[in-house]
Amino acid sequence: MSSPYFNPFIDLQFTPTTCFxxxxxxxxxxxxxxxxxEWLMKRFSLREKKFKMMDSFTSVSYSDLKLPxxxxxxxxxxxxxxxxxxxxxxxxxxxxxxxxxxxxxxxSKIIYGILYHDISFELEKAKRRxxxxxxxxxxxxxxxxxxxxxxxxxxxxxxxxxxxxxICIVNTKYSEDVFNYKDDTVNLVFFLGMKNFxxxxxxxxxxxxxxEQMEIVKKIDTAVLHPIQFEExxxxxxxTNYLLQSQFKFQINLINNKVEIEFIxxxxxxxxxxxxxxxxFSQVLSQYWQPWGIQKKDIIKFPNAPISFxxxxxxxxxxxxxSINFPF
Numbered sequence: 001m002s003s004p005y006f007n008p009f010i011d012l013q014f015t016p017t018t019c020f021x022x023x024x025x026x027x028x029x030x031x032x033x034x035x036x037x038e039w040l041m042k043r044f045s046l047r048e049k050k051f052k053m054m055d056s057f058t059s060v061s062y063s064d065l066k067l068p069x070x071x072x073x074x075x076x077x078x079x080x081x082x083x084x085x086x087x088x089x090x091x092x093x094x095x096x097x098x099x100x101x102x103x104x105x106x107x108s109k110i111i112y113g114i115l116y117h118d119i120s121f122e123l124e125k126a127k128r129r130x131x132x133x134x135x136x137x138x139x140x141x142x143x144x145x146x147x148x149x150x151x152x153x154x155x156x157x158x159x160x161x162x163x164x165x166x167i168c169i170v171n172t173k174y175s176e177d178v179f180n181y182k183d184d185t186v187n188l189v190f191f192l193g194m195k196n197f198x199x200x201x202x203x204x205x206x207x208x209x210x211x212e213q214m215e216i217v218k219k220i221d222t223a224v225l226h227p228i229q230f231e232e233x234x235x236x237x238x239x240t241n242y243l244l245q246s247q248f249k250f251q252i253n254l255i256n257n258k259v260e261i262e263f264i265x266x267x268x269x270x271x272x273x274x275x276x277x278x279x280x281f282s283q284v285l286s287q288y289w290q291p292w293g294i295q296k297k298d299i300i301k302f303p304n305a306p307i308s309f310x311x312x313x314x315x316x317x318x319x320x321x322x323s324i325n326f327p328f
Contacts, residue, residue: 031074035065035113044179156258166210171224172198219318231288
């Protein structure tokens, strides 16, 4: 069945007087929440910095990335931001002890907020061309589930079984002024490195990516990763997520006036739809290692496996961060 709640992706209802979460007509009572929260923008002086949108041409100030909402919705997200800020400011143990569902909603809000503006820009462009902007049914379904993630902050929305995501939190070594954010809004992948921790998350993979990368995650354990190691972990997650190719479908159940999201695996015997390809992974990894000038040709040379700063090819042991000579 479909969701009983507001779904802007059906008719692409992205207007500044409509609450992004409930669909309420706000008229003169428009409140806003920031996509990147005020405390985070202040912490890293982001307000006037530019954020590049999906089309790679449009840039928007971080402070202009906002979502129109009702007072009730704003209050709910303000409460969430207080919890997240406390966890972020009190170190990785505090972050790991945070309710994972709350962290999922927070990350989803950022991804959704960027999508909201990307779609709004495309709708404006289409209007100027006297054209129609559409998104595929696959993306419409995917983003509709993301909308339900967010609506769980005010509505009775639950997940059957476990949370349908892969979230990995690791120790990292960053200088105090570094804010390292990356995403893939189409495939719902979220990366954030700051202070002394990094978050790597696939928001809608049904936990498969973390299971596939569990051996490496266990070897990392409590080690404080060099940034080049964290970037490699990000590349592994995003490439594994790509290999999924929607190995499950979503089902929305209405039980006692509560919405339950169920992820149903396909009949595929393997968790991943496609085989790992070292050449393709090396191409992905080269994008994440750009700050160190490492290109694909440096990463893989036939017949050798791609180089790694996480796992030693010979011993298969974790590479100690202090042994890495690249700058932070």
